[in-house]
Amino acid sequence: MKRLHCCVLVPTYNNAGTLQKVLDNILRLTSEIIVVNDGATDGTANILKNYKQIHQIRLPENKGKGNALKVGFKKALDLGYEYAITIDSDGQHFPEDIPVFLKTLEKSESKNILLIGARNMDQSDVPGKSSFGNKFSNFWFWFETGKRLKDTQCGFRLYPLKEIEKLSLRTPKFEFEIEVIVKASWNGTLVENVPVKISYDEDERVSHFRTVPDFARISVLNTWFVIVALFYIKPRNFFRKIRKKGFKKFLIEDVLHHNDSPKKKALSIALGVFIGVSPFWGFQTLLVLFLAVFLKLNKAIAFAFSNVSIPPFIPFIVYGSVQLGMLLTGEQLSFSMDNPKLDFEVLKHLKTYVIGSFALAAIAAALFGFIGYVTLMAKRKMAIDNG
Structure with missing residues (x-):
C-alpha cells in the first residue's frame, strides 16, 4: 500500500451494525484508511471514536455516496495518495481481496487504470434485482464506451486519483459510480474487472439504494451518456483513429x-x-x-x-x-x-x-x-x- 501510494477509502452512512467489522478486517492489512462519515444518524460516530489511527471526515448531513467519494478523493490527494481502493461499509465486500487490486495494478503496463470488483452474480444469495440491475448497467456501459465488463456496479474499486481529478464529475448519489467509470473510459483510463468475493447477508446488511428514485437517476444519466456517445464520443474516437493510423491502415485494420x-x-x-x-x-x-x-x-x-x-x-x-x-x-x-x-x-x-x-x-x-x-x-x- 505504501509503495504504491494507495489508501483504502470507506464511505459510510448508517451502517453501524457492520462498520466495526469492516474496519477491523481492513486494519489487519493496512492502516492507510480514510473514512467519510456521510452524515450518519446512528451509532457510527461513537464507533469511529475508537479508531484514532485512521483519517476521518465527518460531513454534517447526508448528501449521497457520490458526494462522499468525491470528498474522500480530495482528502486522499491532499495526503499524497495516488490510488484509492473504495470499499462499502455494509459488509458485502471482503477486505482480504484488497491484494487482488494491488497485484493487478502492479502487473498492469498502464498505471492509468481503474479496477472494478467483479462479483459472482449467479450465487444463490444475490437478489434478483441486483443481478438484473448489473446486466442493465453492463449493457449501457458497453454501448457508451465500447468496453465489455462483467460488473459495472460493484463499489469495491481501485481509482487512479490524479486521473479522476481531471474529470468533471457532477452527480452526488449512487449514479456517481456509473458517471465516473464512463467519463474515465472516455478520457483514456483503462477500466477493467478483477474477481472479488461477495456476501449478501440480509440479517446484517443495510442497503440505502432506493430502487425507484435511484434507478430513475441512473436511467436519466445513461440516456444523456448515450446521446453524448453517439454525437460526440464515437465520432471523436473515429477521427482520432484515422489521424493516428492513417486512412489506409485504418481501413485495413479497423474497417x-x-x-x-x-x-x-x-x-x-x-x-x-x-x-x-x-x-x-x-x-x-x-x-x-x-x-x-x-x-x-x-x-x-x-x-x-x-x-x-x-x-x-x-x-x-x-x-x-x-x-x-x-x-x-x-x-x-x-x-x-x-x-x-x-x-x-x-x-x-x-x-x-x-x-x-x-x-x-x-x-x-x-x-x-x-x-x-x-x-x-x-x-x-x-x-x-x-x-
Missing part, C-alpha cells in the same frame, strides 16, 4: 479487419449472403450490421455480401426462391422468368415464397461460406509458404 481468422471471415460471408437472400427487404442493412455486431463477426464483409440482393439479381433470387418453395411445399405457381409479375400470384402464395427464400438463403450461405473458407485458408497457406 476490413484484415487480421480476422479465415473462419470468422467465412462466417461473415455466410451471414451476409443469408441476410441478402432472405425476404427481409428494406431491413437487410440494419439486420446484417446488428447481427454482425451481436455475433462478433466482420461487419464490413457481412455488409458487402448482403448486397447480393442488388436490383439486377433480385429477379433471379425471387425466381429461385419460388422454385425451391414449390419443391418443398408441393404447391404449383404459374411463374417463369418471362412473366415474373404473375398478376401478383407470388403474393397470393407468400408462404411458398418465404419458405423457398429461407431455404435458398441457407443453401447460398453455406455454399459461399464454404468457398470463402477454402479460398482464405489456401491464401493463408500460400502466404506462410512464401514467408
